[in-house]
Amino acid sequence: MSAKHSKNFILLFITAIIWGVAFVAQSAGMDYVGPYTFNAVRCLLGGIVLIPCVIFLNRSGKKNVEKSGGTEEKKVLDRPGDLLIGGLLCGFMMFVSTTLQQVGIAYTTVAKAGFITALYIIIVPILGIFLKRKAGMKIWISVAIALIGLYLLCMKGSFSLSKGDFLILTCSICFAIHIMVVDHFTEKVSGTKLSCIQFLFAGVLSSVLMFAFEEPHWADIFAAWLPICYAGILSCGVAYTFQIIGQRGTDPTIASLILSLESVVSVLAGWIILGQTLTGREILGCVLMFGAIILAQINPKKKSQ
Template structure:
């Protein structure tokens, strides 16, 4: 394994760990503030935490005369707006959904973006392998067992988180495409700022914002702002400069496992046997979706087991 690839994998695993436990912080934080206020403040903190790195990079650009031309500045702004919009939509649906579902379930349902990422590649004429379709089928069965009741209904919170998974998948594609063309720190800062700005607008429109409430929920907000946003999302952007979106998404899917562990340890969340089986199938589907299984590889595998012939 190449040194850069190994570094990217380590950064992505660390990102998944931080994100997984962030589901607990997000759920606890809403005991004090509304979902849009929580996102607005935490993404603002995340963007502010990057200002020292942003200034350092700017000084380095001046020192080595690598200031971006006007055209590239426009690309940076475009990248920040598109990635920030996808981030806002995914984070908003997830945060509102957490009001009505558990941290563990939200983590596993959000993890479905791992299956969605390669399927979305169809729009860019990327052909998903057989493993992707098999993984999607397993994940769908797992989602049914985890979230769909005997009356064939899905809870409102689970549905919102599921919708958010599509925007997380879009975000992975956007970051993968832009991170190679725009500085990683600059992209992270811009997308956090855009997401925070949109969340503040929504919060002022539909929620009551009070400084006292924010201060009471400061601990989970700080974790969500500095750890989940400032550190983890930045690690994702840096890592995806060396890892393709599908490879990155499979490692990041481990956040669902850490979310379930965090919900169990810190919030005493439990799942019935049906839900545990569903989580197992979903995680298996996420892993299987990343295996490079083709028709040729299946034929080669079958040739390794010669069929017996019977004589009469």
Template sequence: MKLKNFKGEIILTITALIWGTAFVAQSMGMKYTKPFTFNGVRTVVGGIALLPVILFMSKSKGESPKTEINDNKLWIRAGIECGLALLIASSLQQVGMQYTTAGKAGFLTALYIIIVPILGLFLKKKVRMTVWLSVVIATIGTYFLSVKQGFNIGIGDIYIILCAFGFSVQIMIVDKYASLTNAVKLSCTQFFVCGISSVIIALIFEKPQFSQIMQAAAPILYAGVMSSGVAYTLQIIGQRYTEPAVASLIMSMESVYAALGGWLILNEQLTGKELFGCALVFTAIIITQIPKKGSSSRSFEKIETQQA
């Protein structure tokens, strides 16, 4: 069992690495394309990348969980809801990437780990004191990370913070349907909904050029195939062997990899003040993931109802 746990942790570490470095790909892609064009092509590619996985799973024995409901209407509704939430969140993120660094975007996006349990209050979820402590620390960290001279917050930082709320909603929707339909099919559907919607918006407002898309082919393929297709699939596999609190903590490392990727690949620099803000935000993320003492059950961050 310990070997399986280790296997799951390694897989989730790779997932976080892919997601973190995808911020670099997004930043590079924006040199050639506009936000909705990049997101549209990227998520369609991600959906296509998952099709072989679905085909393989359909041929494998015991591919579906016992709790899965074979309901096409539910599957489609779930895919549309998740896809629209992903559209809003990823669009805000991609627009914000035009005005801020990959490292800062990675850290601010990671705020979803704190926002999710706060939104859970509306579902009458009890919030531990450690979470409120995390909120205070993250707020201070966000101040040092985002607020410029004259108490002005950069426009890109605002977009990224809003995107964190969008991803929080998307996470809650996914949790709502995770036990009711196939997770990989759900991910694939949400990518196509998000991608097609983004392409339509891009055609109306951005007038994308094929030559521009080809110039951004490498970042698009990495963000599409690796970040969307591969990483989401690895997440599902990794969480089979890893307890939820540990899995969330490992995946939150995407913010660290985003900062390192921006530093190593894009030569982005963070000031001492911004580094201190990053440290506070990451500390808040760690504190949020600490399970309640004496409890072996999943912490309150879990939105979906556990099945017996």
């Protein structure tokens, strides 16, 4: 694995860890505020905390490029048109995805929600076929192993689609599209700027639903400050930015496989933080998931130029 692939893997793996633990924060936050309020505040917070980072990186970017001579990494052009369009598209897909997930999880179990959400690992390569980005046989085998692992990890009963399951399935499709949109724009613009714009736009859209369907109160928001700060600063501000940066030069199918480890992390977080037990079936699911990721990372096929 090259140094660049190792760096991308680490960033995406950290993203999966943060997202996995975020399930605990999302569950706790819903005890105080509604789904639209939670999403609105966390997205706006995620965008706001990135503004100083954008200013700092913008000032230091030119100096770093001059010192490195532009040899370490291809310079990102940051054309205003690409940055704005990319940020709005990513923000819209994130708004739709997080809204469907937050509402859908109220009508289904957390385990089924985790399994269905992670189905983007199969949706991404299918979308890639239509975009003339076919995955190799090794990647499809990795996806199949990951799906089996996810099923063992998350599903404990018969599988049937309820209202909540359908919303989560639609959310998974939107997450897959979000990954493909990020893949398209990540080579053209700064990851931090793209992330900042997407959060602010998603936060504005969520705020419309918040005021239309809920009655937000500052007291309730402040009562949920800890889960909101985790979801806003770490899950949004840090993790989604790492996703955008980590996807640069990474096959979107491999990226989706690594990100799907959030389901494994969520189970492990429940075991470590909440004291929940792990069955042999769940442990086997975790092992299969990690095995699928390792298989996909062995001599990964380089993106076509």
